Amino acid sequence: MQTIIARIGGMALAVVREMGRMLLFLLYAFYMIVRSPGKPIHILKQLHFIGAKSFFVIFLTAAFTGMVLGLQGYYTLTKFGSEGMLGSVVALSLIRELGPVLSALMVTGRAGSAITAEIGIMRITEQIDALETMALEPFKYLMSPKILGALIALPLLCAIFDVVGIFGGYLVGVKLMGVNPGAYLHEMEKSVEWKDIYSGLVKSVSFGLIIAWVCCYKGYYTSRGAEGVSRATTAAVVMSSVTILVWDYFLTSILL
Amino acid sequence: MIEMLRVSKAFGGQSVLNDLDLVIPGGKITAVIGPSGEGKSVLLRHIIGLMKPDAGRVIIDGEDITHMGRRDLNRVREKFGMLFQNVALFDSMTVFENVAFPLEEKTRLTRSEIRDRVHEALEHVGLKDVDRKYPDQLSGGMKKRVGLARALLLNPRIILFDEPTTGLDPIIGNAMHRLIKDTHARFGFTAVIVTHEVPAIFDVCDYVAMLYQGRIQIRGTPDEIRDSHDPVVRQFVTGDLEGPLRFV
Ligand SMILES: Nc1ncnc2c1ncn2[C@@H]1O[C@H](COP(=O)(O)OP(=O)(O)OP(=O)(O)O)[C@@H](O)[C@H]1O
Ligand SMILES: [Mg+2]
Numbered sequence: 001m002q003t004i005i006a007r008i009g010g011m012a013l014a015v016v017r018e019m020g021r022m023l024l025f026l027l028y029a030f031y032m033i034v035r036s037p038g039k040p041i042h043i044l045k046q047l048h049f050i051g052a053k054s055f056f057v058i059f060l061t062a063a064f065t066g067m068v069l070g071l072q073g074y075y076t077l078t079k080f081g082s083e084g085m086l087g088s089v090v091a092l093s094l095i096r097e098l099g100p101v102l103s104a105l106m107v108t109g110r111a112g113s114a115i116t117a118e119i120g121i122m123r124i125t126e127q128i129d130a131l132e133t134m135a136l137e138p139f140k141y142l143m144s145p146k147i148l149g150a151l152i153a154l155p156l157l158c159a160i161f162d163v164v165g166i167f168g169g170y171l172v173g174v175k176l177m178g179v180n181p182g183a184y185l186h187e188m189e190k191s192v193e194w195k196d197i198y199s200g201l202v203k204s205v206s207f208g209l210i211i212a213w214v215c216c217y218k219g220y221y222t223s224r225g226a227e228g229v230s231r232a233t234t235a236a237v238v239m240s241s242v243t244i245l246v247w248d249y250f251l252t253s254i255l256l
Numbered sequence: 257m258i259e260m261l262r263v264s265k266a267f268g269g270q271s272v273l274n275d276l277d278l279v280i281p282g283g284k285i286t287a288v289i290g291p292s293g294e295g296k297s298v299l300l301r302h303i304i305g306l307m308k309p310d311a312g313r314v315i316i317d318g319e320d321i322t323h324m325g326r327r328d329l330n331r332v333r334e335k336f337g338m339l340f341q342n343v344a345l346f347d348s349m350t351v352f353e354n355v356a357f358p359l360e361e362k363t364r365l366t367r368s369e370i371r372d373r374v375h376e377a378l379e380h381v382g383l384k385d386v387d388r389k390y391p392d393q394l395s396g397g398m399k400k401r402v403g404l405a406r407a408l409l410l411n412p413r414i415i416l417f418d419e420p421t422t423g424l425d426p427i428i429g430n431a432m433h434r435l436i437k438d439t440h441a442r443f444g445f446t447a448v449i450v451t452h453e454v455p456a457i458f459d460v461c462d463y464v465a466m467l468y469q470g471r472i473q474i475r476g477t478p479d480e481i482r483d484s485h486d487p488v489v490r491q492f493v494t495g496d497l498e499g500p501l502r503f504v
Contacts, residue, residue, distance in 0.1 A: 118348075126344035133304050134358050135333040137326075 032139040046149025062161040066168025087188035090169035104207035112215040116236040119219025120229040147212040154208030199255040214240040263312035274470030290467035337412035343403040345391040352387040377405040
């Protein structure tokens with residue numbers, strides 16, 4: 001009995017310690033970004049890797065999400081005889097919710113895992129130690145560019161996601177199901193407010209931070225060889241995805 | 257001068273350094289020898305602050321780095337160059353970029369000055385036409401030499417070498433030793449060489465320290481080590497299978 005309690009206590013302590021370490025990691029990363037953000041070229045490279053290279057997958061996901069929203073929305077709205085509202089349903093779901101969340105999840109899978117693997121391999125092959133011995137701050141060369149890159153890339157990707165998704169919905173709703181094109185666009189324009197766009201933007205920026213934070217952290221504390229890297233990568237993707245969804249709920253309830 | 261005072265370090269239950277005292281004089285070459293797995297690499301990591309001792313202190317040129325914050329530690333590390341046991345080149349950079357990286361980040365040299373310095377450093381270690389190769393396209397010996405070039409480049413005051421010649425053919429191994437000795441004669445840095453090249457290293461170094469069971473078993477000039485009557489030291493230097501050292 002006592003050992004069980006001790007074990008539960010030990011686990012709780014481990015969780016708290018891990019959370020503390022993560023928070024310190026983030027604070028130190030911010031401190032380093034403010035103190036010496038690194039060369040623009042490093043940030044541009046990360047922007048290219050996290051942002052530009054995610055374009056295709058974001059495009060595809062967005063197109064099909066928009067199309068399926070068009071279908072489902074049409075099906076539901078016809079029940080109330082209000083298929084003219086399709087434009088606003090598609091646009092609001094995308095801008096407020098699906099755009100930020102889905103683009104963040106796709107980036108986690110595509111770029112987040114790569115970030116963790118890259119940093120993790122640098123850790124286990126002592127490349128991070130080598131940086132430290134040269135008095136070159138690993139945070140400045142590894143973390144800061146990735147965090148800044150993700151912070152910039154995510155809202156842009158999210159915007160692309162929204163636009164492509166809205167056209168996907170248009171394609172299905174208007175061209176396939178025969179919704180009036182004027183109604184689709186007009187309803188959308190009427191119902192989408194600045195508040196909606198703003199909340200989508202806030203979400204995607206904070207998701208960018210979560211991705212870079214969790215994935216860099218997991219990579220930085222990798223240990224034990226190839227298996228350690230694979231474990232860290234899996235953990236990073238799972239943790240970052242779950243955190244995104246949980247955080248999304250809280251943000252939505254605040255921003256609503 | 258590097259001082260390690262009563263340094264202890266354990267991993268889990270396994271004690272690696274145990275109340276270790278070691279003074280490494282400035283401007284000299286000190287070799288650290290000892291059986292495999294005794295903690296020589298761990299010792300080097302303590303000297304440069306990559307590991308913190310559980311107890312005891314590490315003092316570099318009079319500055320206690322044991323509890324130093326990152327910023328101060330980085331200032332002290334400016335004095336150091338280090339060659340890792342597995343070299344630890346940046347594997348997504350070419351050889352040229354690897355060697356140029358510290359110059360680009362820490363100096364205000366122009367592009368062509370950097371190019372000259374890098375080529376000079378690479379030629380110094382006997383490498384040519386490897387600029388565009390990536391570390392995984394190099395042989396083990398070539399990697400060591402690139403690592404050496406990187407460690408020597410900024411003219412550090414203290415250089416730590418973790419097994420600079422392991423895995424090299426005897427000729428290149430000797431050449432590495434020569435290179436370290438000649439460069440030392442020119443710049444007079446403090447060198448710590450962890451090595452298994454006994455007795456070859458005796459011709460290179462000024463002092464030898466032997467690590468055994470978490471402590472310095474003996475420290476002295478190469479001649480003193482050769483003449484030592486300590487059975488552990490004798491056995492290790494001669495490579496005898498019979499003696500107090502056991503390999504199971
Ligand atoms: N990060 C670590 N975590 C746990 N144990 C470690 C760690 N680093 C080293 N050790 C242990 O410390 C001991 C000394 O390791 P170290 O690498 O310093 O040996 P060494 O003297 O350099 O050996 P070699 O000559 O083979 O390189 C080993 O038993 C090793 O298992
Ligand atoms: Mg070693």
